[in-house]
Amino acid sequence: MITIFEPELRKLALAVIQVEAQAVQALAGQVNDNFVAACKLMFYCKGRVIVTGMGKSGHIAGKIAATLASTGTPAFFVHPGEASHGDLGMITRQDVVLALSNSGETAEVLTLLPIIKRMNVPLIAMTGYPQSTLAQFATVHINVGVEQEACPLGLAPTSSSTAALVMGDALAVSLLQAKGFTRDDFALSHPGGSLGKRLLLRVSDIMHTGADVPKVPETALISAVLLEMTEKKLGMTVIVDAAGKVVGIFTDGDLRRLLSKNIDIHQCVISSVMNRSFTSITSKLLAAEAMQIMESGKINALVVINERRQAIGALNMHDLIRAGIV
16 A cells, blocks of 8 residues: 655645746747637637547546636537537537547547538637647647646646646637626626525515505504514514605614613604614615625614605515525
């Protein structure tokens, strides 16, 4: 049994990182006219960018396709093995194909070349060998060759797959900038994720409205206020005047402080003890911004008002948690 000690493991890991870092650094020299030409093909593409690759290159191709699609460039991955058995029907004459193969000689990818040529579809090849069959056939070739793999045997794709992945990111982000893709655009393609929710979800989408808003008149007794707070379960209630305008707020924290003062809740009106200095928000505010207000003010609930300062909604930190904002 071979024993590997901790210092040796660290040395091996650092060597891998160093080799791959050098491979990535060397890519700067490949951001040339070919890179620009590839960007232009994808920028002006009227269809989709079809990304393909086999084996480890296929995994990298799938990630590149996903990154392109989520940053404003319609794209999807097609497995080259499946493509020759019917999936080529996914490719149209308005598309651009981005093919990955470190050797540039992957049989499953080369099989697709005659069909791509017959359809007159532009082909961007990303290989490590400019003289390879795939590179020579391509409309544009991007060289992602590396001096050595991080694998000590020189066999497992390590530095080469990292270089291809980084170059794919460079293409995607360059296109993102060129297309003027914004944070809102990004959110629209990620509505189910926490980022999308933070960028899209507004207070109006999650606030309690109508009869669910805890609300009492300023003439109400404290005992009635407690019943309202208990029923609505938001840890607070808003206090309104005769015109329906919010004039104060009363929270669970206010109640705890009030109980220490020996006040008769059946005799005292809420207007005499309510908090007249309170934080309010509008329904158009992003839910993420409401969360920031709560965190910075160390408060657990907010009243939502309209332009006439009438209460149209309310929410607390639990609503934000349920909505996936926190």
